[in-house]
Amino acid sequence: MAGADGDDSLYPIAVLIDELRNEDVQLRLNSIKKLSTIALALGVERTRTELLPFLTDTIYDEDEVLLALAEQLGNFTMLVGGPEYVHCLLPPLESLATVEETVVRDKAVESLRKISQEHSPVDLEVHFEPLVKRLASGDWFTSRTSACGLFSVCYPRVSSTVKAEIRQHFRTLCSDDTPMVRRAAASKLGEFAKVLELEYVKSDIISLFTALASDEQDSVRLLAVEACVSIATLLPQEDLETLVMPTLRQAAEDKSWRVRYMVADKFSELQKAVGPEITKNDLVPAFQNLLKDCEAEVRAAAANKVKEFCENLPEDNREQIIMTHILPCVKELVSDTNQHVKSALASVIMGLSTILGKDNTIEHLLPLFLAQLKDECPEVRLNIISNLDCVNEVIGIRQLSQSLLPAIVELAEDAKWRVRLAIIEYMPLLAGQLGVEFFDEKLNTLCMAWLIDHVYAIREAATCNLMKLVEKFGAEWAQNTIVPKVLGMANDPNYLHRMTTLFCINALSKACGQEITTKQMLPVVLKMSNDQVANVRFNVAKSLQKIGPILDSNALQTEVKPVLEKLASDTDMDVKYFAQEAISVPPSHSSLFTPLAAVILEPQSPQRTTTFSPSVRWKVLAADGATSC
């Protein structure tokens, strides 16, 4: 049907191919990216007979172009005439799967995997599987590497003789001469195991797994650890001990830290895969060793898993295992020499309190939390503070508040602005947990001090923080505690602080509501329109635009409009610009238009919101203003 269109003769293939051959790489790339357009113009017939052969033959090009081509071809099924012709796409993708550049090859394999699903079982055996075989026995390592990713997609849908061949090819690649191919095979081992029948998992996969896990190169061995997770999941419990555990034990004590790191990194998955019994007998001591590893990288990876590991321990003697085996190691890590290890631990340690309960937390964990709150490295302290909610649930935050406050104050005044930024972001959370009284008493001054920080990012975060606090504590609280202070800054001699007032108003007006905005904030903003610094004046215009929707029409007409008009004739170019912008463009106009196409193409899309009355009002006023200008 697609080829039935009469006007495809308008576009002789030569012209289109010229576009794909353009001397300029960028133009060539653009053409390739629109390959579907070209194919559509040619129709399915000529796409198959002329375009694809051309693409297969002229595969020598820039990698960038090849990458785009490999991606396009994965979505070409309809353009060559549907699933019955999908095998036409195999030749160009086969060449692409052999190129040197990894990203191109990977993309080609991805596309091949995609279109393999569109092959009928017969086509799979006639066209696809021979391609996999050719790749698997290619001369250069690149094609063999690509083959590794294709076995698992065709295996489930072919006959048993072909299955046997595929298994044989995979075996061969697992003991390939080049480490690159062995790595590719090792990384697909788990995936391949999943599609195999259980008997072959036991007879084939296990031996391959064992061989790869004791490869001479650690880069191969560490990939076997990943496969271990999938393989262990597939096997019945009673076989794990003999088939998987020897290899896993060996990996956990590998002489290369990269392999041990991988074990630590995959520990939770491994734990789930081998089940509670083996975890108790084998994984607990292995985990202890990883927590005490001589390489900081390994310790940090293991420390990251402490909470998850403990959570997943069998419940019957979880507490006992943690208290006697894990906690002593954790205690040591608190005073580790490496800050990455400490901060990895700090990011999860609080989670132990929910597992161990109130008494254990107070007796054993609390001292550790307190020690970490005093750690020399700010990241460690931040990680503790950011996870306070877990402890709050178990023992209440009061237990910690004594130490918490100095820690927060110290971070708040840290010389590094990124540290200050991080602690500001936790303020709303802390405020929620500590309660409004504690907050007013101890932390409020800090929040106000950040407003006059010498780094803009901090001042910006501080305004945002105030907004969140108001959302939490309510408008009345805002009116009593922060609004007066914020508005007071409008008279500060430093223009940056005066601008901060405006930024705060922008952020707070919505949370504070119409009453406070109109009665307290608006007068201050309007007064600032006479500021001698142009930056302040154009920010007044921007602020008025922002808070406009919150004000009532009376205030807009009688107070805002005259000021904006005055600013629109300011001597400064930027002030004029922003004042005019505020007059003519309503603040949130984007929701007024829905792209036409979206309406047409997606008739079932949910009803869009119709509550834009404030902005409509604002718009009417602005239009008035514009005419009177």
Added chain:
Amino acid sequence: METTKLPPSSPSSPTTSFSVPSAEKVDGFPRRSMRRARQRRSHSSSQFRYQSSQVELTPLPLLKDAPVAELHDLFCKKLQQCCVLFDFLDCVADLKGKEIKRAALNELVESVATSRGVLIEPLYPEAIKMISVNIFRTLPPSENPEFDPEEDEPTLEASWPHLQLVYEFFLRFLESPDFQPSMAKRYVDQKFVLQLLELFDSEDPREREYLKTILHRVYGKLLGLRAYIRKQINNIFLRFIYETEHFNGVAELLEILGSIINGFALPLKSEHKQFLVRVLIPLHTAKSLSIFHAQLAYCVVQFMEKDATVTEYIIRGLLKYWPKTCTQKEVMFLGEIEEILDVIEPSQFMRIQEPLFKQIAACISSPHFQVAERALYFWNNEYILSLIEENCQVILPLVFATLYRVSKEHWNQTIVSLIYNVLKTFMEMNSKLFDDLTASYKVEKQKELKRERERAELWRGLEEYQERRMQMLTEAARNQRNLQDPKTIAEPTNRHIDAGAGTFLL
């Protein structure tokens, strides 16, 4: 946003009122050097961990005092003594033992270097064992994951006081006139070599220097290992190019290869050509090219001098991998091209001049003046100039338009005057062709514009066609939906009008 305008009365700009200890001024985060100073341990601990229990060393009699009959026995004992490893991260641990081992290693080095007849067969396995135990270890994780060999200080190996002597011993052992390859090959096998190659990733340049010399000697003396060594180096490079982009010893390995290529027999085996095309040329894509570019260019030129027919592969390869955004690398590529052109055969030059000079023209029009300048310097090279002159008919039309245009619009005066010189040279070479090209420049420009318009037209047509097709498909789909549920079509139409009305009212 507040930097858009600084008022004249600004009391203090944010940066000047900021005072922190100078060490932390950069962005408030500790600088790399500080970070490193604090955690400068961990290096080499992996190896130490695997020694089960610490042995107490007792000093043995000196080799030079030993009676000849006991010399070999004593030598052997000393080798065994040197298999004990020490913890160098704890610099005060077991100082006595460390000193005994150091003295023993010194003696062994001196003995192998100076006295004849020491190296008898039974000593080979002991010596190789001592070397293996000491040098083969999993290299520790880099303390700085973004280690930049050009900017950062490398992390040095803590156990170097012993390690250096072990390497020294190995080197003297290989260089000794008594050294017998036929005996050594039983112990210096493929596995040994593979582990040796892995050590080239060491961050410590002193270690890599020793490894380089040692591997070179091994390659020279143990003929049976040559093919294997080349293959493993290939693997290391391919992994570096396509997988990790990280390997500290690329420059050293290339240096060894430079001298290996020199010794290749002619005609070149296909294995060697493949190495050139599939390994050496793609190495140019590496981010860290600057660290090993000199060695790489040397290898490439070596290949050309061996066999001129590989020239075309090389130039086309370099053009394929020509840097798109990194001007620093572009300058390196241009440097390499000049090195190649310096030794190119005129017949080979003719085969690649067209694509090559298109690229050179592109470089001349680079807004980065160093790139343009480096390309224009080709015209100062007498040999290259003679090649250009011989092929003026082909080359001048390729570069003329660029030269003409850039001479009028480049921002950098040096470039403009260099271009004038080049144009002058061309004028002198072939004034007729030059005049013709000048005359047709405008016409060519017009033609180019026309082609541009035609292209745009073509694509517009194609896209319109696609849109029509899509519309047809959507319509078909909608009709189909209509048939199933007549209510659904009413909704989009209504909403369409809604949205339109909304905008109209506003």
